[in-house]
Amino acid sequence: MDEIAPEYDVVVLGTGLTECVLSGVLSVKGKKVLHIDRNDHYGGEAASVNIETLFKTYGNVRPGEEPWKKYGRVNDWNVDLIPKLLMSNGELTNILVSTDVTRYLEFRQIAGSYVQQGEGPKATVAKVPSDAGEALRSSLMGLFEKRRAKKFLEWVGEFKEDDPSTHQGLNLSAATMKDVYDKFGLEATTRDFVGHSMALFPSDDYITAKGRVIETINRIRLYVNSMARYGKSPYIYPLYGLGELPQGFARLSAIYGGTYMLNTSVDEVLYDENGKVSGIRATMKERDEAGEGMKFTTKTTKIIADPSYFPNKVKITGYVLRAICILKHPIDKTDGSDSLQLIIPQSQVGRKHGKYPSQIL
Secondary structure, three states: OOOOOOEOOEEEEOOOHHHHHHHHHHHHOOOOEEEEOOOOOOOHHHOEEOHHHHHHHHOOOOOOOOHHHHHOOHHHOOEEOOOOOEEOOOHHHHHHHHOOHHHHOOEEEOOEEEEEEOOHHHOEEEEOOOOHHHHHHOOOOOHHHHHHHHHHHHHHHHOOOOOHHHOOOOOOOOOOHHHHHHHHOOOHHHHHHHHHHHOOOOOOHHHHOOOOHHHHHHHHHHHHHHHHHHOOOOEEEEOOOOOHHHHHHHHHHHHOOOEEEOOEEEEEEEEOOOOOEEEEEEEEOOOOOOOOOEEEEEEOOOEEEOHHHOHHHOOOOOOOOOOOOOOOOOOOOOOOOOEEEEEEOHHHHOOOOOEOOEEEO
16 A cells, blocks of 8 residues: 555545546646545445345345355356446547546447337337438337438537527527427427437426527437447447446556555544645555554545535435346347347336336346
């Protein structure tokens, strides 16, 4: 372990993706960074864990039970606690490329994106088209609706925010996406498809909200450009799970002089007489170490932390429900794909928000 300096430009608490990206970028910019985490692994709430850790942490396992053993070698599993897919032309991917963190990681392309229509026994699942041929064969919409959707997507591609002649006569500061959809005569199922499968909005609130037309256009363009980058689907994924991303940026930070300490708890955040941050007191213990561990104090005027370190300063804005399911077969009606995202628009299940299951093998 590197010697702890008496002072750092920045202290980062938690090794989630956001914290590790900032730590890496700040180190590259020449800042002296101390990065610590109370856990013994990288990733925080967004870690990728093996099957044993998954069961022990979330499986309500009784003493003496070892249900993970029937799933093979524990380290053959990398289960994301917060599953997400990366847009291949998205901001995070561009950051990975520009910082050269990709040299530490391997990626695979997700086989495809699927969308559910209907519910219950009548529900159907269709692949989101990735090229013109798939679009013609797709069951997502009828022939005439495909023509209307094509005109809409062509307009999205040609749209220029600073050129009113491309605005279809709409006042974009006051218009809603409902106005746009109505302008092109798109059916409800097509609006579902565009809003949830391409723009990836979790609910239909965006449709009637004023001033969100340009945002929606940019979201659709991101999806289309990501699809065009590698073909087949717009998504890529780290070969060994999303937990690889924080570790990649941690390596970047370390190369540029950043100091990392796991198994380190923050005992106290220190403030000066003006109420501003002046440092931390912390304790570092090796895994399974008995005793008090190594206590230290260091100065800093800046702390970046994940919300769990300052719970009294957190404002709750919503909740996300997640479930992890272990299947012995691919998701039905997805052509046996080993990796995919299945989008279930909220209108198909009578909920305010949609569902976005991901399957990774």
